Amino acid sequence: MSPATFPSAVVTPEQIETGNSLWHDAWSRLRKNRLAVCGGATLLVLALLCSFGPFFAQSYQDQNLDLGAAGPSATHWLGTDTLGRDLFSRILFGGRISMMVGLVATFVALAIGVTYGAVAGFFGGKIDAVMMRIVDIMYALPFTIFVILLMVFFGRNIFLLFFAIGAVEWLTMARIVRGQIISIKKMEYIEAARALGLGKRRIIFRHMIPNILGPIIVYTTLTIPAVMLLEAFLSFLGLGVQPPMSSWGVLIKDGAEKMEEFWWLLVFPGGVFSLTLFSLNFLGDGLRDALDVRSSKD
């Protein structure tokens, strides 16, 4: 990663007027991180293509059995699969599901992790000790195995998939949030909120969490690729998204089965998936450098 860049040393009058809020600072630092910007731009393009592309592209369900599996050509940019379906459209449709799983499952993980960590950090003492001990123990458990069991036994339902993945990925978020909450617990503005007689829930959600959004956002961007990876892993084993729906994991699985004759079925979905993971990781790293107050000072 490129080293943290400094905000401009020359202070112009406009800057004094607008002030340098944390977000303003972070944005200017992020903009100078070329890899992170590239990652963000790639993600934006992919997200737009996956959301709106299918309205314009050929239908992913249109079969053309006469054509069968054909390599990349002018009409089918990325070739077709064995049923003659356009691979480009299939990747766009698969991307919708993959990204949706990524976002929804991350949201589940975020909700559980932030609440859990905030409660543990806010109450402290015995409650904190017990709650964090539980997290420590859960870290040691083979969760992937449980997700596999859940998916096998309770049908391969996409909502279960969201929940199962989210339920696995919240642990680190809980740890991060707890640490942050503890560090701001003794601040004056929290004291003030207490003195005003606000309820505990209001203090946590209205006063504390908005002040630790930075680390939460950073870790969220790093959770999305982990979640998408787990979804693709399950789909590859045949346990995730089920036909007729498809995700990138499903496409990669299909491609790996047919790669001996039709290499493009593996290479393109695999490439797009890896590109997405790359972009998310670079953006996440960039955000961490941009929002981490500690690293910006040294």
Add this chain to the structure above:
Amino acid sequence: MLRFTFRRLLQIIPVLWIIITATFFMIRFVPGGPFTAEKAVTPEILRNLEAHYGLNKPLYQQYFDYMGSLLRGDLGPSFKYPNRTVNEIIGDKLPTSLELGFISLAVALTIGITLGTLAAVKRNSWLDYVCSSTAMIGICVPTFVLGPLLVLTFAIHFQWLNASGWYGPTDRILPCLTLGCVYAAYIARLTRGGMLEVLNQDYIRTARAKGASEARVVFKHALRGGLLPVVSFLGPGIAGILTGSFVIETIFQIPGLGREFVNSAFNRDYTLVLGTVILYASLIVILNLVVDIVQIWLNPKLKFE
């Protein structure tokens, strides 16, 4: 130190008990038994089968029976492979999976530590960028993409190696490389971070001031502290390699326990699923404990936390 080890050992028991109990009941509450998938069995035969495996007893009775035989180290008969016990199947398949896991771990550590150390010592040089971007590629190209791609290149295009199977020593190359690469990438990043932190410390400057050679400074003084993050990653890393083997064994058609586990889950082979989960869980929990102990041994500061 001894007290710590003992306390952690005691903690393992309730954790394993919870895992076993949770898995046991989860499997039993699932719609569809192990014999429902088979071609329409007549009700009589079904009853006989259930009686034979003790499935007609009340649930709590089955649970206590299972726990009892588990304490004696008996994981029961397999539901899908008649006349074979779960112990036999595990004994048959586990060595293959262990071999795959150990070689992959060795690959991951060798590549990862080398790349990470190089990147840290030559910080911000082209070498650093090459090592760091290689690591990023390793993290972002998942095993189930990398594996088939390697097969496509080395087995199908160049025909140097077999695409699948687990017979000769050359059959180990592709699976272990695939599984090891991802973790090599994580280890490289952690090594680089850890080494950078250590190389800035006073005792490294002291070593240099005493006239120690650069190699001695890096290998003798820095590496021990610099590898701490790698050691703490080994717990989740080993767990990841174990679960990663499910995919690798499927891709390369390796007759290991990982593939058996996924199949047994599909087949609803209750006892085999339970046995495998118990085995994996114990392995992971115990290895985590070992990692914790090694960590404290390497970094006595942690003892007071």
